[in-house]
Amino acid sequence: MKQLKDLAKQQKRSTYSLSFTAFVIGCMTVIQALLIVSIVTSIFLEEKPFSAVILHLAALLAVFSVRGLCSYIHGKIGIRMASKVKKQFRQSLITQYSNNPVQASIKGQSGQKVTLVTDVVDEIDPYFSKYYPQRILSSIVSIILLAAVFWQNWVSAVIMIVTAPLIPVFMIIIGKKTEKKALQHVEKLTVLAGKFLDSLQGLVTLKLFGKVNEEAALIKKSSIDYRTATMDVLKFAFLSSLVLELISMLGTALIALEVGLRLVIYQNISFFPAFFVLAIAPEFYKTLKDVGSAFHAGKGSMAAAEKIIDELEESSEIIQWGREPLSHSAGPPSIVLNNLSFTYGEDHFSLHGIYAEFRPYSQIAIVGPSGAGKTSLLHLLAGIFRPATGEVLINDEPLFTYDEREWFDKLIYISQDPYIFSGTIKDNILIACPGKKISENELGTVLEKAGLTELIQQLENGIHTSIGEAGRGLSGGEKQRIALARAFLKRPSIILFDEPTVGLDLYTESILQKSIAELAQTATIITVAHRLHTIKQADCILYLEKGTLVGKGTHKELLEQTKDYLTMVEENQGGAAG
Numbered sequence: 001m002k003q004l005k006d007l008a009k010q011q012k013r014s015t016y017s018l019s020f021t022a023f024v025i026g027c028m029t030v031i032q033a034l035l036i037v038s039i040v041t042s043i044f045l046e047e048k049p050f051s052a053v054i055l056h057l058a059a060l061l062a063v064f065s066v067r068g069l070c071s072y073i074h075g076k077i078g079i080r081m082a083s084k085v086k087k088q089f090r091q092s093l094i095t096q097y098s099n100n101p102v103q104a105s106i107k108g109q110s111g112q113k114v115t116l117v118t119d120v121v122d123e124i125d126p127y128f129s130k131y132y133p134q135r136i137l138s139s140i141v142s143i144i145l146l147a148a149v150f151w152q153n154w155v156s157a158v159i160m161i162v163t164a165p166l167i168p169v170f171m172i173i174i175g176k177k178t179e180k181k182a183l184q185h186v187e188k189l190t191v192l193a194g195k196f197l198d199s200l201q202g203l204v205t206l207k208l209f210g211k212v213n214e215e216a217a218l219i220k221k222s223s224i225d226y227r228t229a230t231m232d233v234l235k236f237a238f239l240s241s242l243v244l245e246l247i248s249m250l251g252t253a254l255i256a257l258e259v260g261l262r263l264v265i266y267q268n269i270s271f272f273p274a275f276f277v278l279a280i281a282p283e284f285y286k287t288l289k290d291v292g293s294a295f296h297a298g299k300g301s302m303a304a305a306e307k308i309i310d311e312l313e314e315s316s317e318i319i320q321w322g323r324e325p326l327s328h329s330a331g332p333p334s335i336v337l338n339n340l341s342f343t344y345g346e347d348h349f350s351l352h353g354i355y356a357e358f359r360p361y362s363q364i365a366i367v368g369p370s371g372a373g374k375t376s377l378l379h380l381l382a383g384i385f386r387p388a389t390g391e392v393l394i395n396d397e398p399l400f401t402y403d404e405r406e407w408f409d410k411l412i413y414i415s416q417d418p419y420i421f422s423g424t425i426k427d428n429i430l431i432a433c434p435g436k437k438i439s440e441n442e443l444g445t446v447l448e449k450a451g452l453t454e455l456i457q458q459l460e461n462g463i464h465t466s467i468g469e470a471g472r473g474l475s476g477g478e479k480q481r482i483a484l485a486r487a488f489l490k491r492p493s494i495i496l497f498d499e500p501t502v503g504l505d506l507y508t509e510s511i512l513q514k515s516i517a518e519l520a521q522t523a524t525i526i527t528v529a530h531r532l533h534t535i536k537q538a539d540c541i542l543y544l545e546k547g548t549l550v551g552k553g554t555h556k557e558l559l560e561q562t563k564d565y566l567t568m569v570e571e572n573q574g575g576a577a578g
């Protein structure tokens with residue numbers, strides 16, 4: 001609530017404009033009532049001809065127009081404020097996710113994030129487009145109307161002062177309950193979206209396990225929960241409208257009774273002020289009632305804002321990169337892991353005290369049992385995670401002192417399952433060199449080296465064939481070859497390679513080995529290795545177990561020093577090591 005109020009106050013010009021239009025609307029309402037009363041008095045009491053009120057009627061038309069125009073501008077300002085704030089929230093969320101993409105992608109479901117950026121941010125709208133402008137309008141207009149009534153008949157003004165606070169009191173009581181319900185509503189929406197996208201992505205797995213019906217039932221339950229939450233919010237909205245309507249009706253009736261008694265029975269008030277008060281009273285209660293209804297809509301925005309702010313605060317740990325240039329040093333830099341520690345969080349997996357030095361052009365293998373922390377170490381090396389203690393030193397300087405772009409220009413990460421974006425084969429390869437002009441010849445050489453020429457020749461649209469989510473699928477081996485083409489195009493001086501654990505086809509396997517050997521001539525290669533061939537070839541092997549560096553050295557040295565390594569190698573080749 002406070003954050004939304006602060007955001008609204010930051011838009012000073014809009015707040016002033018809202019106050020100005022509200023002031024004009026208030027004045028126009030009073031003038032409108034005065035004109036109507038004087039026209040009625042002239043025609044019905046004083047029995048003047050129609051021509052005597054023509055000027056009044058023209059003035060009334062002008063007042064209607066000004067009031068209508070101001071109401072339109074007032075509404076527009078609110079919509080503009082809402083769109084500005086929604087843009088700010090969306091930008092903050094996207095910046096948050098893009099500043100720390102890996103942390104963002106592992107925390108929470110993707111569907112929930114998408115809903116947060118789209119639908120939940122949209123829920124902020126009513127606070128700025130309805131509640132905030134209406135609050136300004138109602139406070140200014142009600143004061144003007146009250147003053148006008150006081151001027152004509154102070155007794156009615158006193159009745160208004162006594163009955164009007166019932167509306168805000170009721171708003172607070174209902175508002176407390178609404179906020180809780182609105183928060184539940186937003187939560188149910190994000191849960192439904194998360195569940196839906198998760199099921200959609202895992203549809204093949206669900207089908208294979210015969211779980212499609214069960215999953216459909218879970219989605220149905222989630223959607224019924226969402227519907228119930230929506231109905232709960234609507235129930236409060238209807239209840240609140242009913243009570244607000246009742247209070248304003250009773251208030252108007254009370255004033256009508258007072259004015260009627262004084263006019264007919266006690267005869268201590270004239271027709272003009274009596275009719276004027278009766279014309280103003282419904283406007284007075286309507287403006288208060290409108291702020292009550294808008295308050296209800298605003299509560300939904302507060303719940304949405306709370307959810308977004310929680311998300312922004314949760315993943316606020318941003319990696320700050322420096323400005324130090326890296327490209328001036330030709331060839332691969334030296335890399336030192338200096339007492340590196342990392343944890344995914346309390347009671348979660350951690351890597352501790354890792355120390356290692358990698359000379360330029362060396363081939364490093366990281367090995368160990370499943371879950372030992374090999375991929376996590378690769379992510380730390382890439383600068384995707386921030387170490388808890390210690391640092392990665394590049395040319396003797398901490399990694400994060402370098403310019404982020406220059407570092408990622410020097411590096412390529414080939415994961416086990418390279419991501420293929422929705423686009424053509426060419427687009428997917430060219431992401432390795434954004435903005436750089438690549439000739440057809442250069443591209444042809446890269447495709448040849450990565451073993452993609454034959455595949456592309458078979459395709460009707462060749463390199464322009466759509467792949468990824470919106471196009472044809474690719475096999476694991478073909479994805480690996482796309483990743484290799486990216487590497488050949490980029491020619492990085494550091495290659496981080498998460499070797500596939502699943503058996504690739506013989507063709508891709510041989511291409512992979514040849515390509516890595518060729519890339520190694522100009523780069524340092526750090527591989528999470530599973531194949532004995534890769535491990536034996538490495539200049540240095542890091543053997544990890546449960547997040548600890550148990551052994552370090554060449555294949556021969558480790559066989560002699562580290563018993564678990566020997567066992568692993570023996571298991572790998574089904575008997576004798578060597």
Ligand SMILES: Nc1ncnc2c1ncn2[C@@H]1O[C@H](COP(=O)(O)OP(=O)(O)OP(=O)(O)O)[C@@H](O)[C@H]1O
Nearest residue numbers: 106344348349368369370371372373374375376377
């Ligand atoms: N986001 C995460 N939050 C908490 N724990 C995680 C997260 N990601 C991975 N882990 C845990 O960290 C440990 C190390 O994972 P990592 O992927 O680094 O292992 P690995 O040695 O590469 O395994 P494998 O050879 O099976 O790929 C595992 O126990 C894993 O469950």
